[in-house]
Amino acid sequence: MIEKSGSAVWSGGLKAGSGTVSTESGALDGIAYSHASRFEGKAGCNPEELIGAAHAACYAMFLSALMEGAGIKPGTIATTSTVTLDATTEGGPTVVAAHLVATVTGDAPEEKLLELAEQAKAGCPISKLLRAEVTLEVSVG
Incomplete structure (x- = not known):
C-alpha cells in the first residue's frame, strides 16, 4: 500500500x-492559506484548489493508463477540475461538486477516447476519494 x-x-x-x-x-x-483566500477570493491557497489540482492530475494519469491498456498511444491530456464549495449549506460549508474539463489527444477514434474519458472519471482514485469513508484520530494537548 502507498501512503502519502x-x-x-x-x-x-x-x-x-x-x-x-x-x-x-x-x-x-x-504555503499560506486563510479565510480570505478560501471564501473571499483573495490571493493565496485554499483546500478546494488543492483538491482540484489533485483531481485533475489523478484523472489525467488514470486516463493515460486506460488509453495504454486499450493499445492507444496517449498524446496530451490537459485537465482542470473545478471544485465547488457551497458556503451557505445548512450545517456548514460543503463541497457539492467537482467538474472535470479535459482536452485529450491520442491515436484513436473520438468515440473510443470519449468512452475511456468517462471510465477515467468514475475510476480515478481521487474521484473515488470524493465518495470515500473518512476516519479520524484526535489527540488533545
Missing part, C-alpha cells in the same frame, strides 16, 4: 487566523 500525507497548521480564529499547508514530499512547504 499532507499537513496543515492553523493559528487563531476563523476570520482573523491563518495557516500553512505542506506536503510530505516538500513540493508544497508552508
Whole structure:
C-alpha cells in the first residue's frame, strides 16, 4: 500500500487566523492559506484548489493508463477540475461538486477516447476519494 500525507497548521480564529499547508514530499512547504483566500477570493491557497489540482492530475494519469491498456498511444491530456464549495449549506460549508474539463489527444477514434474519458472519471482514485469513508484520530494537548 502507498501512503502519502499532507499537513496543515492553523493559528487563531476563523476570520482573523491563518495557516500553512505542506506536503510530505516538500513540493508544497508552508504555503499560506486563510479565510480570505478560501471564501473571499483573495490571493493565496485554499483546500478546494488543492483538491482540484489533485483531481485533475489523478484523472489525467488514470486516463493515460486506460488509453495504454486499450493499445492507444496517449498524446496530451490537459485537465482542470473545478471544485465547488457551497458556503451557505445548512450545517456548514460543503463541497457539492467537482467538474472535470479535459482536452485529450491520442491515436484513436473520438468515440473510443470519449468512452475511456468517462471510465477515467468514475475510476480515478481521487474521484473515488470524493465518495470515500473518512476516519479520524484526535489527540488533545
